[in-house]
Amino acid sequence: MNHPVGYNASDRLRWTEWLPWAVALAVFFLLPDYLSLGARVLTYILFALSLDLILGYAGIITLGHAAFFGLGAYVTGILSAKLGVTDPLLQMLASAFAAGLLGLATGALVLRTHGLTQLMLTLAVAAVCLEIANKATPLTGGADGLSGVTIAPILGYFKFDMYGRTAYLWCLALVFAGWYVIRRLIYSPFGAALTGIRENSVRMHAVGAPVFGRLLAVYTFSAMVAGIAGALLTQTNQFVGLNVLGFEPSGELLVMLILGGVGRLYGAFVGPLVFLIAQDYLARQFPEYWYFGIGLMLVIVVLFARGGILGISDALVARLRGKA
Amino acid sequence: MEAFLSSLVSVAFHGVAYGMILYVISVGLSVTMGLMGFTNLAHGVFAMAGGYILVTSLSRFNLPFPLALALSFLVVAAASVILERLLYSRLYGASELEQVLFTIGLIFMSVALARLIYGTLQAPVVLPDYLKGQFALLGRDFPAYRVFLILFSAGMIGVLWFGVERTLWGAMVRAAVDNRAMAQAIGINTKRLFTITFAVGSGLAGLGGALGADIIAIQPTYPFEQLVYFLIVVSVGGLGSLRGPFIAALLIGITDTACKYWVPQFGAFFIYAATIGLLLWRPMGLFGKRA
Numbered sequence: 056m057n058h059p060v061g062y063n064a065s066d067r068l069r070w071t072e073w074l075p076w077a078v079a080l081a082v083f084f085l086l087p088d089y090l091s092l093g094a095r096v097l098t099y100i101l102f103a104l105s106l107d108l109i110l111g112y113a114g115i116i117t118l119g120h121a122a123f124f125g126l127g128a129y130v131t132g133i134l135s136a137k138l139g140v141t142d143p144l145l146q147m148l149a150s151a152f153a154a155g156l157l158g159l160a161t162g163a164l165v166l167r168t169h170g171l172t173q174l175m176l177t178l179a180v181a182a183v184c185l186e187i188a189n190k191a192t193p194l195t196g197g198a199d200g201l202s203g204v205t206i207a208p209i210l211g212y213f214k215f216d217m218y219g220r221t222a223y224l225w226c227l228a229l230v231f232a233g234w235y236v237i238r239r240l241i242y243s244p245f246g247a248a249l250t251g252i253r254e255n256s257v258r259m260h261a262v263g264a265p266v267f268g269r270l271l272a273v274y275t276f277s278a279m280v281a282g283i284a285g286a287l288l289t290q291t292n293q294f295v296g297l298n299v300l301g302f303e304p305s306g307e308l309l310v311m312l313i314l315g316g317v318g319r320l321y322g323a324f325v326g327p328l329v330f331l332i333a334q335d336y337l338a339r340q341f342p343e344y345w346y347f348g349i350g351l352m353l354v355i356v357v358l359f360a361r362g363g364i365l366g367i368s369d370a371l372v373a374r375l376r377g378k379a
Numbered sequence: 380m381e382a383f384l385s386s387l388v389s390v391a392f393h394g395v396a397y398g399m400i401l402y403v404i405s406v407g408l409s410v411t412m413g414l415m416g417f418t419n420l421a422h423g424v425f426a427m428a429g430g431y432i433l434v435t436s437l438s439r440f441n442l443p444f445p446l447a448l449a450l451s452f453l454v455v456a457a458a459s460v461i462l463e464r465l466l467y468s469r470l471y472g473a474s475e476l477e478q479v480l481f482t483i484g485l486i487f488m489s490v491a492l493a494r495l496i497y498g499t500l501q502a503p504v505v506l507p508d509y510l511k512g513q514f515a516l517l518g519r520d521f522p523a524y525r526v527f528l529i530l531f532s533a534g535m536i537g538v539l540w541f542g543v544e545r546t547l548w549g550a551m552v553r554a555a556v557d558n559r560a561m562a563q564a565i566g567i568n569t570k571r572l573f574t575i576t577f578a579v580g581s582g583l584a585g586l587g588g589a590l591g592a593d594i595i596a597i598q599p600t601y602p603f604e605q606l607v608y609f610l611i612v613v614s615v616g617g618l619g620s621l622r623g624p625f626i627a628a629l630l631i632g633i634t635d636t637a638c639k640y641w642v643p644q645f646g647a648f649f650i651y652a653a654t655i656g657l658l659l660w661r662p663m664g665l666f667g668k669r670a
């Protein structure tokens with residue numbers, strides 16, 4: 056967890072940081088059958104990045120991050136299916152705006168509290184959203200979900216094709232943009248302030264840092280990114296179901312991030328990739344064992360491997376170098 | 380008017396029954412969280428286990444109902460001791476995030492196990508004949524089982540309160556909640572105290588799950604779906620208190636029943652909204668210690 060970030064770390068791009076993008080492009084050309092899974096992975100990477108920002112860097116524990124993801128998904132879905140706004144960029148902006156607004160409003164309340172109360176409030180906010188989506192059937196389709204979502208070509212040129220190629224590249228472009236902004240943010244003084252608050256908020260108060268303002272800013276921004284990820288999910292699936300909201304998607308997202316490694320930028324890349332691919336293979340054949348497996352994995356990661364996959368690989372690399 | 384009055388009585392009655400169940404399940408969570416500072420999101424697992432033990436011993440082994448209830452308390456309490464010694468105790472000093480993740484992991488595992496053993500459907504409870512039927516009081520009919528449930532829970536709560544307020548064990552628990560370091564310093568074995576308290580709390584959850592199997596359906600998703608309610612009871616009531624969660628549980632039981640009866644289209648919306656409002660007004664809960 057104590058990865059060097061903030062002022063002490065060099066923010067120059069290392070060559071390894073281009074690897075994920077090279078792999079993503081290679082997948083596009085070499086594995087055309089897996090593009091829909093790929094788009095799903097990319098969407099969740101963006102979602103996990105947003106959670107990593109507030110959980111891993113700012114240290115805010117939330118059980119309700121799916122509220123923003125779900126709101127983004129529903130805003131895009133409702134805009135398209137009920138109001139006839141089919142331009143993907145407009146939908147994206149509207150989703151980001153709505154999720155950001157919810158983040159600002161709930162963050163202003165939630166971030167004033169600590170511990171169990173904070174945990175409970177994030178959970179309650181997500182539960183309220185789920186309840187509204189479930190009961191406002193004329194708008195959201197309720198338990199049946201919202202279908203009939205149509206998406207116009209991006210910028211009027213790039214149509215969403217049935218092979219999912221446009222969708223994949225669209226997701227990739229947005230994840231890249233999100234990654235770039237978040238990376239800049241983490242290495243900025245703002246990012247250093249967040250890490251400081253996570254490590255010792257009393258001292259940050261003492262040095263005169265506006266703790267609450269910083270937390271609220273990052274919470275709102277993270278909500279916007281999660282909203283964008285939700286919009287992406289709707290645009291690539293052309294359907295919104297109740298399962299984008301509530302405790303289970305929030306929990307699964309936590310699992311993905313922990314699996315990859317929390318508080319490190321690329322943990323949010325590795326986690327969803329491993330989790331969703333494993334889910335794609337295992338969950339359909341052995342749903343019971345699958346859930347048991349992710350539970351067991353969480354317990355093991357917490358007890359024995361507190362840095363997730365990236366933490367383990369870091370430790371391995373360090374040991375190899377030490378011997379060489 | 381008469382119709383309104385009878386629906387009012389009915390809502391109050393069912394609400395109290397539901398609230399009692401919520402309290403019996405959640406009180407252990409309040410005490411263990413207050414005592415050990417451990418964020419145990421997997422508390423609902425114990426309640427679900429209790430429910431399954433009751434259902435299995437009634438329908439498969441044809442045990443008498445009181446014995447099945449006792450078993451649900453004892454088996455869950457015993458199992459929780461093993462869990463506490465093997466796993467929970469390793470994380471007492473850990474960060475809140477690690478405790479949250481660990482207990483979510485336990486939830487996932489138990490949901491999978493329950494589904495593997497019992498399938499995804501709701502497990503039906505076969506009540507004994509003497510608890511079926513109606514119970515007439517003041518010219519109204521009440522379901523006999525709910526009457527039993529309220530009386531039995533009230534008895535359990537009485538025993539629990541006596542235990543905490545009037546016995547040596549209770550005094551030690553209260554001392555450890557108020558100031559753990561001081562309690563240790565005067566020679567209280569807090570480690571053993573934790574284990575025993577954890578077992579009693581978990582056993583009560585198992586008992587509550589078994590008693591309430593008729594009200595809160597026993598199914599594999601139970602720990603996920605009911606978690607919000609248990610956490611609301613504890614956080615609204617206040618950590619480490621016995622009285623706070625009792626009032627919170629009754630409030631929630633009655634409000635929830637009233638909402639489902641009169642405004643079903645809003646679902647649980649009011650409960651969540653009221654919780655958010657209450658926690659903003661009093662972040663430590665109604666009877667929590669001031670931070």
